[in-house]
Amino acid sequence: MIVCPTPFLSDHQVHIYTTVSAVFGHVGIACALLILLAYMTHPWKSSFPRSSVAWLQIPIIAAVVSQVIPVWVGWETAVCDKCGDPNNGYTWIGCWLSHWSWCWLGGWLLYWGAISGVVWYNLVAIGIFQSLSSLRFDLPRWLQITLFHIVGYVLPFILVAVVALNDDIQPTGVYQVCFVDSEKVRARPREVVQFIVIKSDAN
Helix, strand or coil: CCCCCCCCCCHHHHHHHHHHHHHHHHHHHHHHHHHHHHHHCCCCCCCCCCCHHHHHHHHHHHHHHHHHHHHHHCHHHHHCCCCCCCCCCCCHHHHHHHCCCHHHHHHHHHHHHHHHHHHHHHHHHHHHHHHHCCCCCCCCHHHHHHHHHHHHHHHHHHHHHHHHHCCCEECCCCCCCCEECHHHHHHHHHHHHHHHHHHHHHC
8 A cells, every 4th residue: 555655765865855856946946937037028039939938937837836845835745635535535626625735736737837838849949930930920919929828828727627627636645746547547558459459350
């Protein structure tokens, strides 16, 4: 049975883990904020599409914050939460409304930040291509900016919301934020393979 705190780490190892997370996490947040500020206050780089690099920092900050939250509120408080445990008598929404779940919030920030960050990397590439080439989209600038933000922020948020509403974000029981249920993740490839095999047999 998995217990929290994890027995696989000694107190000394947990102390090192906390220190490394705190140092690199706060340095990462500071650097991302510095880049965001530098771009937003620059007379040339603050304009679209060059400003895409600045907007990329927001999901990066979200993903890093998910790893720093345990340093701020305590590892047991943040990652040993039982919200989402099928044996606690709550669905995720009932547990969320009954008490603040740092683990669940950390998992949400991690997944949204990771997905949004990947999308924004591609949007930055599109922006760089626009800046270096003569290609221009035949759309008003405000509409292009709006589409970038919807694709970069809103669509990943909806995707993570679907995962969360499906009760897939579960506590790991160890020193990590809530992750997507590993059993469901492992089951997906098997389901796909079984579908392909059954489909092949049917043909």
